[in-house]
Structure formats: structure tokens, C-alpha cells
Amino acid sequence: MEQSSYQIPGREAQPDGGFPELPAPAIDILRLLYSNTHEYFLLIDTQLRIQLYNHTTWEQVRRHIGIVIQPGTHVFDLSPPTRHQMLRELYAEVLAGKERESWLDVPSQTGGDIISLHNFFLPARDEQGKIVGVLVVAHDISELRRTERALARSEEQWRFALEGSKLGLWDHDLTTGHIYFSPSYYRLYGFAEGSLRPELSEVMDRIHPDDMGGLLRSMEEFVRSHQTYYEYTYRIQDARGSYRWVNARGMVVARDANGLPLRMIGTHDDVTSTIEAERRLHQSEQNYRLLFDSNPLPCLIIDAETREVIRANREAAAFCGTPREELAGMQLEELWRGNLPTEEFRRRIDRSRLAQRLTYNHRDGRAVHIEITSELIRYDDRPARIIIIKDITEQIAAEDALLRSHERFQLATRATSDALYDWDLVTNDLYWGEGISTLFGHAGSEVPIDRWEALVHPDDRPGMLNSLNRLLEDPDSDFWRGEYRFLRSDGSWSDVLDRGYVLRNAEGKATRMIGAMQDISERKQRERQTLTRQKLISQATIETQERERAEIGKELHDNVNQVLTTTKLYLELSMSNKELREELIQKASKNVIYVINEIRQLSRSLMNPSLGDLGLMEAISDLVESVNLTRKLQVQLDVEPGLDELLADNVQLMLYRIVQEALSNALRHSGADRIAIGIRRDGEELHLLISDNGVGFDPAAVKRGAGLRNIENRVYLANGTLRVESAPQRGCSLIIHLPLKTV
Secondary structure, eight states, rough: OOOEEEEEEEOOTTSSOOOOOHHHHHHHHHHHHHHOOOEEEHHHHHHHSSEEEOOOHHHHHHHHTOOOOTTTTBGGGGGGGGGGHHHHHHHHHTTTTTOOOEEEEOOOTOOOOOEEEEEEEEEETTTTOOOEEEEEEEEEHHHHHHHHHHHHHHOHHHHHHHHHHHSEEEEEEETOEEEOOOOOHHHHHHTTTHHHHHHHHHHTTTBBBHHHHHHHHHHHHHHHHHHSEEEEEEEEEEETOOOOEEEEEEEEEOOOSOOOEEEEEEEEEHHHHHHHHHOOOOOOOOOOOHHHOOOOEEEEEEEEETTTTTEHHHHHHHHTTHHHHHHHBHHHHHOOOOOSSSHHHHHHHHHSSOOOEEEETTTTSSSEEEEEEEEEEEEEEEEEEEEEEEEOHHHHHHHHHHHHHHHTTGGGGGSSSSSSEEEEEEEEEEEETTTHHHOOOOGGOOOOOHHHHBBOOOHHHHHHHHHHHHHHHHHOEEEEEEEEEOOOOOEEEEEEEEEEEEEEEEESSEEEEEEEEHHHHHHHHHHHHHHHHHHHHHHHHHHHHHHHHHHHHHIIIIIHHHHHHHHHHHHHHHOTTTHHHHHHHHHHHHHHHHHHHHHHHHHHHOOOOOOHHHHHHHHHHHHHHHHHHHHSSSSEEOOOOOOOSOOOOHHHHHHHHHHHHHHHHHIIIOOEEEEEEEEETTTTTHHHHEESOOOOTTTTTSOOOHHHHHHHHHHHTTTHHHHHHEEEESEEEEEEETTTTOO
């Protein structure tokens, strides 16, 4: 880089660690730049401690890094330790007289976007030329980086650019008055998507009354001038009723034979924070001459009345192609070589504090886009303007490319991205994208409109065509959706979801349809499998209920009914035989008590155990204890602690019933005297093992009884697996696995 520095008067530093005051003219100049620049500026002494900074730097460091800087703050406090060695070497080079620059992405601690900075490191010298510190000037290029990223996403996939952009996009058809508002437009103002009327009055009704006149005049001037690009900044209401400043930009994409606009596409950019920040700017008694002269952006101070250049920095001289000493005293209009007449340029500079976007022609013939900020100030007790010029050529190119990308994909936003098609309803020509070949194996040229209809399944074709024709004939309907089966090139059928958007002429007649076919065969297959599984589950549930009812009936018939019948005979005989009456009544009483206990036991087996009070494992322990008390079986229970917390209530009940059914089967059929029950977690599964030392059986030869079938159905309903291991005289083991995520 070119060797340069700024001269600082060589006096002793002040007690507070700052540099000495500058002469009054220097202070006036520095005051101007301090109040009106948006760049980051730091002046660092040879001990790498911050001595001077502007309000923008203080505010942005506090907001994004979380540090409140002040005179004496060490520059390393603003960066992570991993960068300290690199910065130490960089500052050493600058203090040795070299200039350096760097690019840095800073993650914001507020959770916002990454802040991208272009940093300049310059040696600061006193009047004797001695280096007394380092001047750091940082240019915020975040907006340019965001625009570049938005363009890249748009070219990669239109949907991400549309949804990810901070800009609110609109598309105005001036022939019909219809306005399309993008989802990002609704988000920008806080409205629910689809809640705004698609007409110009929806926007005009929300514009601030004080801005309406100027906006209408600018629109009339834009139409008369036949310009391609339009831009205006005004206030507009959001969903909460608050006014926001927006920068509205638009581009004419279609004109009639007389050159009048037929269609415009544009964006709304919320610049409220920028406007409010500029409003809060006020004159300060301390602006820094050093910051003005070292600003990497071209800066001019002109007389507000005569428009003579009072002062210019080095970058302004290079931008205008005129030495700094010759710039002083020149009229501002002498320096203007742009796309606006001199009077219009003067009017724009004088009328507003808002940034003006213009096109400027360098002396070498190169045209660049610039953004000029003009601010009224007091300079040497007279009204003046400070003008800051920013080259935004790359940013404008990126924004224009983004708008063109939006135009290209505007229609595609209403369709899917699978097998895209474009149907010209006037000529009946059908154009296919590559998806027709990728998804279905057909070449697009081989599928004209009549061939497409023929490929639709005969059973689905009449309904599909009736639905489509009704839409085409209805001028108030634009979107069509249909599902049907479509023949692949290999002879198999695909389930497809077809969605299309219809374009109509001024009379409402359909002239074009753009849509997409999506292969939903896998989804349909899953739906059919789900339905089949639901039927199997219902069947298993009903089967289990019927078996349990049959078992209850058998218990009542074979046991309780027999005892009750005998009891009835005892009572009838006691009435006719006085000698045996007392004995018969006692036998009848014992039978009644027996029946009561049997019914109570049967009822208890059918009732839900109090798992919510006891917990699953405690309830199973009670069940095991009741079996052990019969002395017919000795049951050993081994349970891993803490399993209750992993299982839902319905699954706990299901496990309880499985154990209950297994113990009941063992008591009645196994001939065993010992049973072992183990319950524990095995990875992502629950493992249940029930083993006895009974007579066993051959699982392949013996038909499973009602009890085992009940257990099998319960396991199936829980998406588990059951394995029976048994052999004659070898006992029986039930091995059950249940997935924890299912439960």
C-alpha cells in the first residue's frame, strides 16, 4: 500500500490517557466527522491502548462484542486470545511505519448476523513525523456480504433467496392493479401471510400523511421520465400501527408501446434504525481531524450557500481525480459528472439527510454507482454540509441480479420443483423439465398433452380431467391440485400429486398453466401399510378380548356354577331332612364362601392394578408374593431398579398383564414348582424373561392355548417380539423384547 500517515501535534498526553487537544480549526473539522460518520474509528497509542474513538465504534462494540470501551482500554480486550499473536505482529509492523488492511467477520453476541469489517491500520505521526500510535479505520461491509450471500442462495435455489432475504418483495401488475406480496414482506411488517389486500390501496392507506405528497410527486416524475429504476424513502405503518421508515426500490420489467410501465418488481428495506440513528446525530464539540483526513471514504465539506468546497480528504481527491489543494474553492457542480442534470443533483443534495444513490462518471470513463450522504453542519460559525461518498457498484450489481433472479423464478414459486411443466393453453404445447425423465423415465419431447392424458390411469382419468377443466373454465380460480396414478416408462404405476398455477388474460381466460408433478408413491405405500397395520391391531385387540371373555365364561361355568349347583342341592335337601339340616347348611355355607373367594379372585385378575400408587415393579412384587403364599409355586423376581420412570402407564399395565397371564398358565398347566422372572433394560429395549421348570412342550407340535395367545397379542400391540423356548420335560421360557422408544 502507499505509505501515508496523519500528523498529530507533538505535545504531552493528558492525565486521563488521551492525546492533547488539537488547535481550534482542527477541532472544528474533527467534530464534523465525529458526528456524521458511520465508520468505526479507533486511535491506539504505542502501548496498544485505546485513546480516541467515535460513537459508532463505542455503540457497535458494546452491542455486538459486549464490551464498553473507554480511554485506556487495551485493544486485545476486543478480540479472542487466539488472535492476539497475529494482532501483536500487525501492530508492530504499523508502528514501524507500514500500512496494513484486513477483513474480519465478527459473530454478534446479540444473536444477529455476523458483522463483516474491512479494516485499515495506519501509523499516526505527530508534527515532527514521529509515530505516536495506530489509527484503525473499519468499514462495515456487512450489507454487501449479506447481499452477495442472498444472491448466491437465489442462484442456487430461488426459494431460499425469497424466504431468507430481509427485504420485503412485491410484484405490481399495473394493468390489473394486482400486487403480490412475498412471505418476507409480511414478516417485515408483522402481518399474517395472506392478510393484506393484493392492491395498491393496501400500501397507500398505510403511508404516513406527511410523506404522501412527496411520494405521489416522485411517482408521477418517475412515470414521466421513463426511467427503469425507482427509489423513494418514506414512512409506512406496520401490523402494530407503528410507522417504519422504508427504502422502496423498484424496477420496470414490462412497458407498453408508449413506454408506460405495465409491471414493476421491487423491494422494501426497513431503514428505521438508520433514520433514527441519523436523527440522533448532533453537533459535538469534539470531532477529530485525524478521522476526517484518514477516512477511507471520500469526504467533502462545502459551504451550504455558495457550495464551494471548503475541505476534502485524500480519498475525495483520488475519487474526483483532482489534487486536494485544487479542490478547495471549487464549486460542487464543477465536480459533478453523473446521470442527473446539475439542478437535479443540487436539489437532491440539499433536500434530504437520507442517502442518495446516483451514478458517477470518472474521468477515465468508468461509470460507478455511488451513495452520497449529505448533512447540514456548522463549520467556522457558518452553515456547511459534510458530504460522504460511498462506492456501491458491487452492491447495486448484486441487488440487480437478485431482482432479476426473483423475476425468473416468480412463477416457479407457485409450483413444486419435481417434474415441472409449462402448458401453453393457446397452442396446446406442453414443455417439460428434466423431472419427467428423472421421476418417470419419459423424455419430455415424447409427452405432448394428449400423451400425458393417456398416461393417466384409466380409473383416475375422468375425475382428474373434470377437476382440471372446471378450474380452467372458472375465471376466479388459479390454483389446481390433483392426485392420480401415472404410468412409468417401465410399465409400473406411480402415485403423483400434481399442482399447477393458471395464468389468465385480461378477460379472465386461461392462457398458460405452470405446475409440477410430485411422486408420492412412497407416501401412499406407507399410508396403505399403516392402514393394514391398524386393521391387524384392531383384529388382535378384538381377538384378545374375545379369548378373555371365553376364559371368564369357562371359569364361571366349570367352577363357580358347579359349586353353586351343589350348594343349591344342599339347601333343598336340608329343608326336607331335619337330621342332616345343620351339616348340609354348613357345607352350603363353605361352598358360598368358596364361590365368593373365587369370584373375588377372578374380579381382582380383571381389574387394573393400582400402578399409579404402587408402581409397576411393586405391583408385580405383590402378585408374586400372592402366588408364593399358595405354596404351589416358588417365584423368584429380579427387576432392574428405576424402570418405572421409563414406561408409560399403558405399557406398565400391559407388562403386568403378561406376568399375570404367565403365572396363571404356569399354575394351571406347567406342573412347575419354580418360576424365575427377570425384567431389565437392554440398550434401547426392555427385556422380559419368564422361565419355569415344568413339563414343557414342543412349540412346533402343540397348538398354543388362549393364555399364550393373549400374551402374544399384547406383545404385538406394543411393537415387540416374543420367542418361546421349550421342550418336553425341559421347562418353558418366554423371552420378550419391547422397544423403549415405542413405549
